[in-house]
Amino acid sequence: MKRVVFNEDKCKACELCVVTCPRKIIRMADRINALGFRPAEVSDQEKCTSCTLCARMCPHVVIEVFR
Numbered sequence: 001m002k003r004v005v006f007n008e009d010k011c012k013a014c015e016l017c018v019v020t021c022p023r024k025i026i027r028m029a030d031r032i033n034a035l036g037f038r039p040a041e042v043s044d045q046e047k048c049t050s051c052t053l054c055a056r057m058c059p060h061v062v063i064e065v066f067r
């Protein structure tokens with residue numbers, strides 16, 4: 001089950017979530033989103049602890065965390 005969902009077309013690639021994640025499972029994807037940025041994505045949902053730090057850090061409210 002997915003714990004973290006990115007509304008990736010709203011991502012502006014600031015990478016704050018990448019540096020914030022304690023599990024280091026967020027990375028920038030190899031594709032371009034609707035805004036012309038490489039969006040953030042989660043590499044391994046199984047390692048996510050649903051800590052919500054990434055969602056609270058994102059200035060563009062891209063990330064939703066489920067528990």
Ligand code: SF4
Pocket residue numbers: 004020021022023024025026042047048049050051052053054055065
């Ligand atoms: S909820 Fe926490 S562990 Fe999961 S991706 Fe976000 S920062 Fe990382």
Ligand code: SF4
Pocket residue numbers: 006010011012013014015016017018039040057058059060061062063
């Ligand atoms: S913090 Fe938000 S806008 Fe910045 S890279 Fe992560 S998802 Fe994208």
